[in-house]
Amino acid sequence: MARISLEHIRHAYSPRAKAAGDYALKEVHHDWEDGGAYALLGPSGCGKTTLLNIISGLLHPSDGRILFDGRDVTELSTEERNIAQVFQFPVVYDTMTVFDNLAFPLRNRKVPEAEVEKRVNEILEMTDLAGMAKRRAQRLTADQKQKISLGRGLVRANVNAILFDEPLTVIDPHMKWVLRSQLKRLHRQSRFTMVYVTHDQTEALTFADKVVVMHDGQIVQIGTPAELFERPSHTFVGYFIGSPGMNFMPASVEGVTARVGDQTIALANAPILRSDGKIELGIRPEFIKLGRDGMPVTINKVEDIGRQKIVRATFCGQPLSIVLAEDDDIPTDAKVSFDQHAIGIFSDSWRVENRSSRQGG
Amino acid sequence: MEKTWNNKAWFLVLPVLVLVAFSAVIPLMTVVNYSVQDTFGNNQFFWAGTDWFVEILTSPRFWDALWRNLIFSAVILAIEVPLGILIALNMPKHGPGVPVCLVLMALPLLIPWNVVGTIWQVFGRVDIGLLGYFLNSLGISYNYTQNTAHAWATVIVMDVWHWTSLVVLLCYAGLVSIPDAYYQAARIDGASRWSVFRHIQLPKMKRVLLIAVLLRFMDSFMIYTEPFVVTGGGPGNSTTFLSIDLVKMAIGQFDLGPAAAMSIIYFLIILLLSWVFYTVMTQSDAEQS
Numbered sequence: 012m013a014r015i016s017l018e019h020i021r022h023a024y025s026p027r028a029k030a031a032g033d034y035a036l037k038e039v040h041h042d043w044e045d046g047g048a049y050a051l052l053g054p055s056g057c058g059k060t061t062l063l064n065i066i067s068g069l070l071h072p073s074d075g076r077i078l079f080d081g082r083d084v085t086e087l088s089t090e091e092r093n094i095a096q097v098f099q100f101p102v103v104y105d106t107m108t109v110f111d112n113l114a115f116p117l118r119n120r121k122v123p124e125a126e127v128e129k130r131v132n133e134i135l136e137m138t139d140l141a142g143m144a145k146r147r148a149q150r151l152t153a154d155q156k157q158k159i160s161l162g163r164g165l166v167r168a169n170v171n172a173i174l175f176d177e178p179l180t181v182i183d184p185h186m187k188w189v190l191r192s193q194l195k196r197l198h199r200q201s202r203f204t205m206v207y208v209t210h211d212q213t214e215a216l217t218f219a220d221k222v223v224v225m226h227d228g229q230i231v232q233i234g235t236p237a238e239l240f241e242r243p244s245h246t247f248v249g250y251f252i253g254s255p256g257m258n259f260m261p262a263s264v265e266g267v268t269a270r271v272g273d274q275t276i277a278l279a280n281a282p283i284l285r286s287d288g289k290i291e292l293g294i295r296p297e298f299i300k301l302g303r304d305g306m307p308v309t310i311n312k313v314e315d316i317g318r319q320k321i322v323r324a325t326f327c328g329q330p331l332s333i334v335l336a337e338d339d340d341i342p343t344d345a346k347v348s349f350d351q352h353a354i355g356i357f358s359d360s361w362r363v364e365n366r367s368s369r370q371g372g
Numbered sequence: 373m374e375k376t377w378n379n380k381a382w383f384l385v386l387p388v389l390v391l392v393a394f395s396a397v398i399p400l401m402t403v404v405n406y407s408v409q410d411t412f413g414n415n416q417f418f419w420a421g422t423d424w425f426v427e428i429l430t431s432p433r434f435w436d437a438l439w440r441n442l443i444f445s446a447v448i449l450a451i452e453v454p455l456g457i458l459i460a461l462n463m464p465k466h467g468p469g470v471p472v473c474l475v476l477m478a479l480p481l482l483i484p485w486n487v488v489g490t491i492w493q494v495f496g497r498v499d500i501g502l503l504g505y506f507l508n509s510l511g512i513s514y515n516y517t518q519n520t521a522h523a524w525a526t527v528i529v530m531d532v533w534h535w536t537s538l539v540v541l542l543c544y545a546g547l548v549s550i551p552d553a554y555y556q557a558a559r560i561d562g563a564s565r566w567s568v569f570r571h572i573q574l575p576k577m578k579r580v581l582l583i584a585v586l587l588r589f590m591d592s593f594m595i596y597t598e599p600f601v602v603t604g605g606g607p608g609n610s611t612t613f614l615s616i617d618l619v620k621m622a623i624g625q626f627d628l629g630p631a632a633a634m635s636i637i638y639f640l641i642i643l644l645l646s647w648v649f650y651t652v653m654t655q656s657d658a659e660q661s
Contacts, residue, residue, distance in 0.1 A: 069556050089559045102557040104571040115571075119562035163561060 013079040013171040015043040015066060015204060020075035022061055034073070035061045037228040043172070045080075046202040048195070050219035052209060054251070058228040059208045063174050066206065067094045079171055096174040097164035101156035101181065105149040109140055112148050113162045120167070134162040137193055154182045161190070165197065172204040179214065191218055212252055224248050240295070241353075246360045249293050255321060257355075258299075260329040262292035264356055272327025274306045279351045288359035296321070296332040298353035301341060305348035313341065406632035424633035434634065436609065437617040438641075444613060445592040448531050452588055453581070455532070456539025461573070463544055477537040477544075485534075489601025492530040496602070516603060520610040527599045527611055534598065535588060542584045546577035579653075586649045593642060614638055 022036040036058045043049060051059045064070040066077065068089035076085045084092050095116075104112050113131045122130075135141040138158040143151070148159060161178055175194075179187045195218060198205050207218050215222050216236040224232045224239065224247070231245040232238075243249040243257065250256025262269045262276075264284060269276045269292050276292070284290070301308075301322065308331065312323040315337075322333040326347060333347070356363045407424055409417040428434050463473045480488070496516050498504040507514035516526040550572060558568045596615040599605065605612035605620070612620070618638065622631035 064556075067560065069559065090562045094560065096556070096560045098553045098557060100551070100553055102551075102553050105575045106571050115563070116561040119564070119567070160557070163557075 013204060014045040014081075015172060016078040016081075017041050017043075017062075017066070018076040018078065020062075020065060020072045020077065022058075022065060022070065022072045022074075035228055036065070036072075039075075039230055041223070041230060041233070043204055043206065045204055048198045048205045048207070048218060048220045050207045050209060050215035050222045051225060052212060052215040052222055052251070053225035054210055057225045059210075059225055060176055062225070063096070063176055063206065063208055066172070067096045067174055068092045069096075093169070093171050094174060095164040095167055095170045095172075097161050097176065097178040099177040099180050101153060101160045103148040103151070103156045103159050105147070107148055108145055109148050109151070109159060110135070110144040112159050113166050116163055116167055130166050130168065134166050137165070137197070138162045138190075154186060157181050158190075170203060172206065175205070175207040177209055178207075187214075194218065212254075216252075224251065226251075242362070243293070243355065244362045246291065246293065246357050249295075249355075249357075253295060253297075255296055255332040255334070257293045257295050258329075258331050259291045259293045259357065260327065260331075262290050262356070264290055269354070269356065271329070274327055276306075276349060276354070277351060278354060278356070282356040282363040284356075284358060284363060291357040291360075293355040293357055294349050294353055296334040298350035299331070299333045300348045300350070301333055301335060301339070301345045302348065303342055303344075303346060305346035308345060308347045310341065310345060403632045403635050406628050407636055408629075410629050420629055424629045425637070427630055428634045428637060433609075433617065434637075437612055437614045440611070441593055441595075441613045444528070444595070445589055447528055448535070448592050449585060449588055451528070451532050452536045452539050453585060456536050456584065457543050457577070457581075459536070459540045460543035460547055461569070463540070465548060474541070474544075477540050480534050480537050481541075483534075485597040486601055488530065488534050489598040492526060492533075492598070493602045496526050518607055520607060523603045523607060523611050526602060530598055530602065531592065531595070535591065539584045539588065542580040543577050546580040547573060550576050582649075582653045586646075586653070589649070590642065590646065593645070 017039050020036065020039045021034055023034045025033060027033075039062060051062065053059050061070065065072045068084070068087060068091075072085070076083055078084065079092065104115060107115065110131055113134050114127045117127045117130060131144075132141075135144055138161065140155065140158055140162070143155070148156065151159070157178065164173055164175070164178075179190060182190060191214065194205075194207075197203075207215070209215050209218075216239075220235065221233060222236060222239055223230055224245075226245065226247040232243065232248045234242075234244075239248055239252045243252065246257070246259055249259065260271050262271045264270075264278075264282055267278045267281045269278055271292055306326070309325040310322055311325060314321040314323070318337050320335045320337060320339065320341075322335060322341065324331045324333060324347070331347070335341070408420055408422070410420045410423075411417050459477075463477075464470055483491070495501045496504045496514075498508055498515050504514055504516075514522055516522045554572050555568065558572060563571070594615055595613055596619070599611050599613060600616055600619075603611045605616045609617075615638075618631060618634055621627050621634065
């Protein structure tokens with residue numbers, strides 16, 4: 012178990028990278044606390060897997076250093092770093108039985124056979140594969156194979172960290188919940204540092220204590236699920252987290268009021284604007300009220316998704332999503348009002364802090 | 373749904389039947405016809421029954437050629453398969469080296485067989501050949517036209533040069549189909565180089581390897597052109613393989629009857645061995661699935 016520090020890591024797949032756009036990973040500088048359960052969340056192609064492979068040593072970063080507990084491991088091989096990693100698609104050794112597959116990482120490290128037996132049986136129990144320990148791995152279904160891959164990642168007792176690269180993609184939804192809660196339990200027992208890559212926000216939010224959101228090769232926000240939801244620090248986090256995502260609309264700000272179109276919206280605090288960049292007002296669909304008072308809005312469509320209703324509307328020429336409880340009525344000639352404390356102001360896509368929050372802490 | 377019977381469909385397979393008749397059935401039957409008769413020319417035939425078959429199967433000449441051929445096939449398989457795997461494992465998987473290697477590997481396969489023979493025949497000559505002249509100037513009295521061991525070595529090296537590429541290309545095709553994740557997982561699991569070969573690369577190459585072995589066995593068992601051009605079957609009969617012997621008998625000596633009988637025996641041996649290979653292949657497949 013170790014604290015993993017990434018110091019100014021950058022990576023480009025082409026050796027001749029010059030412009031920032033050539034980098035799959037732009038400057039990542041971040042510490043992963045010892046024993047933390049992290050989720051690395053972002054859309055496909057944002058650099059999640061690259062970052063993971065750099066931590067495990069499968070890739071050598073173009074720039075920067077990696078430290079485990081303060082020791083520089085940048086030049087060390089995957090094996091010397093002592094890291095377990097589970098990949099997106101199942102990797103099984105066809106020639107071996109299920110048991111031998113799980114024992115493989117231990118036997119390669121000359122673990123005594125009695126210990127191998129004990130560890131493998133624990134994993135067989137956990138992944139529900141105990142009945143097929145003696146079977147050849149080749150004849151299994153895709154999700155059984157993936158459970159073997161997962162098991163091989165978990166079987167070693169003294170790893171510095173366990174990295175998961177979208178490990179549950181091929182597992183069916185019911186089994187996903189079971190395995191995810193088992194991983195969570197395992198984390199609580201073992202306190203391994205775990206990094207879990209996913210593009211599924213539900214998976215990220217249920218697994219992790221801290222979610223690291225990546226976008227276009229950079230980390231845009233690190234926070235608890237609640238922080239990501241309530242105070243997204245980048246417009247990308249706003250619309251990637253939450254369903255539907257945050258509403259953003261171009262605005263201009265003066266003191267404690269914001270103007271969107273011809274409407275004036277009161278803010279709780281005055282934001283501190285430093286640049287003349289593009290200003291946007293953001294608000295989550297959950298914090299918008301639909302009633303008889305407020306600002307005019309045109310309702311286009313109401314989607315009933317079971318326990319909630321999603322209202323698609325147009326406000327000052329901008330699309331606006333509103334989430335209502337299942338039994339909320341939508342008045343005719345409805346008006347909208349925004350919850351003052353839920354409004355965020357974004358300048359060039361980044362959240363602008365306001366005076367009170369700066370003074371307060 | 374009711375089946376509809378339409379005998380007109382037979383007309384659609386007719387062209388292929390005619391083609392197969394002319395290309396395979398009729399020639400084969402002609403050979404069968406020759407094998408049971410004796411002729412002295414002038415289109416006069418005398419019934420010989422199984423005499424020619426008995427003669428061939430009891431002649432030391434046939435058995436010698438058969439053994440020579442089996443040993444030759446075994447030797448070239450023992451060299452070409454491991455060597456082919458070794459080269460395929462060391463070929464680059466990415467980058468500009470890939471097309472260069474592929475073209476280099478394909479080159480020997482693109483050369484007509486008689487030209488391959490001619491190249492080596494000249495290459496090995498003591499007076500003007502680069503190889504022969506060079507070896508002799510080193511003090512090795514190399515001469516493939518007089519020394520049996522030298523003749524064998526020349527024919528084997530030539531076959532290895534000519535056909536190892538085929539094994540390489542087939543193995544390479546098997547290797548590049550292995551996803552990167554397998555190698556990455558092996559590194560994470562701390563697998564040794566040997567384990568990676570034994571548990572990842574070899575299982576994935578198994579099917580193409582069986583095809584490579586089958587093709588190389590069949591081809592080497594029927595080898596004719598290259599040794600014929602280089603050594604002409606000599607010195608003595610030392611490199612006279614089955615097909616060379618067959619041609620000598622049929623065209624050299626004009627013993628059409630024994631030659632026809634030998635063709636049929638030769639054909640049956642190849643059929644039998646193909647069946648053995650096929651059975652081995654399909655059984656190992658059944659074991660896998």
